[in-house]
Amino acid sequence: xxxxxxxxxAKSDWGNPDxxxxxxxxxxxxxxxAPIIANHFAERHIHPQLLISSTxxxxxxxxxxxxxxxxxxxxxxxxxxxxxEASVRQLLHIVNAIxxxxxxxxxxxxxxxxxxxxxxxxxxxxxxxxxxxxxxxxFTNASTWQEVSKGTGLLSAFLYPKQKSD
Numbered sequence: 001x002x003x004x005x006x007x008x009x010a011k012s013d014w015g016n017p018d019x020x021x022x023x024x025x026x027x028x029x030x031x032x033x034a035p036i037i038a039n040h041f042a043e044r045h046i047h048p049q050l051l052i053s054s055t056x057x058x059x060x061x062x063x064x065x066x067x068x069x070x071x072x073x074x075x076x077x078x079x080x081x082x083x084x085e086a087s088v089r090q091l092l093h094i095v096n097a098i099x100x101x102x103x104x105x106x107x108x109x110x111x112x113x114x115x116x117x118x119x120x121x122x123x124x125x126x127x128x129x130x131x132x133x134x135x136x137x138x139f140t141n142a143s144t145w146q147e148v149s150k151g152t153g154l155l156s157a158f159l160y161p162k163q164k165s166d
Contacts, residue, residue: 001103001138001139001140001143002103002104002105002138002139002142002143002144002145002148003046003103003104003105003136003137003138003139004095004105004106004107004121004136004137004139004148004153005041005046005048005104005105005106005107005134005135005136005137006106006107006109006114006117006118006129006134006135006137007062007063007066007106007107007108007109007114007132007133007134007135008108008109008110008111008114008115008129008130008131008132008133009026009030009054009056009058009059009061009062009108009109009110009131009132010026010029010030010031010033010034010037010058010061010062010065010131010132011026011027011029011030011033011131011132012024012025012026012027012030012058012131013025013026013027013030014027015027021056022055022056022057022084023056023057024056024057024058025057025058025061026058026061026062029161030058030061030062030131030132031061033131033132033161034061034062034065034132035065035068035069036161037065037132037134037159037160037161038065038066038068038069038070039069040159041066041069041070041134041159042066042069042070044136044157046104046136047070047104048066048070048072048076048104048105048106049076049101049102049103049104049105050076050077050078050098050099050102050104050105050106051063051066051067051072051076051077051078051105051106051107051108052078052080052083052094052098052105052106052107052108053077053078053079053080053083053107053108053109054079054080054081054083054084054086054108054109054110055079055080055081055083055084056084056110059083059084059108059109059110060079060108062108062132063077063079063108066106066108070106072106080094082094083107083108083109083110083113084109084110085110085113086109086110086113087113087116088113088116088117088120090113091107091109091113091114091116091117092117092120092121092148092149094107095107095117095121095145095148096145096146096148097145098145099145100144100145100146102145105145111128111129114129114135115127115128115129118135118137118155120150121137121148121149121150121151121152121153122137122151122153122154122155123150123151124155126155130160130161130162131161132160132161133158133159133160133161134157134158134159134160135155135157135158136155136156136157136158136159137153137154137155137156138153138154138156139152139153139154140154141153
């Protein structure tokens with residue numbers, strides 16, 4: 001069974017208007033939330049064999065916490081511009097291209113793409129991926145990454161920072 005873990009980057013800093021969007025860093029809340037959620041995810045004993053991250057500073061900073069918490073080896077990590085500002089179609093193309101030897105993959109990206117991807121793949125009324133949100137999708141109707149398409153996945157878990165503070 002294939003598992004896709006979709007992560008939205010942690011809360012970012014809007015304090016410097018001269019900074020290009022791609023270069024924005026995590027703000028204090030993002031720096032606090034990212035390791036908490038990464039560790040909470042790691043406690044589920046789901047071990048990503050591949051992590052694909054946007055090259056945007058805030059996404060990569062978030063990904064680093066998951067890499068550490070899940071002990072993902074560097075050769076199993078990909079940074080790509082293709083995830084930055086990607087549409088659901090572009091993100092689905094990335095998922096469909098994952099090597100079939102991989103059973104568990106993690107994608108770290110941005111809204112609106114990640115919310116739309118989760119909604120599309122699960123055919124669910126999933127409305128919003130908050131910052132540092134983690135959607136765990138299992139595929140019972142797709143045995144290969146190439147078969148992942150509309151409605152083939154099941155949202156099996158959804159983690160987000162406010163859930164941990166409740």
